[in-house]
Amino acid sequence: MKTLLGFFFIFVLFTVYLGCDSATDSKSISVAPPGLVKPYDNDSNVSLNTTFEWSGTADVIWIDVNPSFSAPQIFNVTGNSYTLTSPLSPNSLYYWKAGHTVSGSTYWSANYFLFRTGSN
Numbered sequence: 001m002k003t004l005l006g007f008f009f010i011f012v013l014f015t016v017y018l019g020c021d022s023a024t025d026s027k028s029i030s031v032a033p034p035g036l037v038k039p040y041d042n043d044s045n046v047s048l049n050t051t052f053e054w055s056g057t058a059d060v061i062w063i064d065v066n067p068s069f070s071a072p073q074i075f076n077v078t079g080n081s082y083t084l085t086s087p088l089s090p091n092s093l094y095y096w097k098a099g100h101t102v103s104g105s106t107y108w109s110a111n112y113f114l115f116r117t118g119s120n
Helices: 002-019
Strands: 035-038 043-046 051-055 060-064 073-076 081-083 093-102 105-108 113-117
Touching: 035 093, 051 093
Parallel strands: 043 113
Antiparallel strands: 035 051, 051 081, 060 073, 060 093, 093 105, 093 113
């Protein structure tokens, strides 16, 4: 009987130990990409120091003059908005997207938005 109880104890310990391999296992981690809000897609006359807004969680936004984002301006962000501190170029077309990074992988917004800045 002691042997059976010992095996049961070892089995329970083994199951508990292997069932949780990190502190984050008990937490739900969202890998849902952020949703773009503002500036709106195809928006025009956007402020040179515009505020970008998104829904969900984002920790990075990219802004580029090329939809392939070959040389993006990269901004590390928190919350649901970010206001530029350096102005964009006037009367220019830009693309932007937002990403949420989890365990080294970035989950990008499902699309990118394009917008045109105003003259000031």
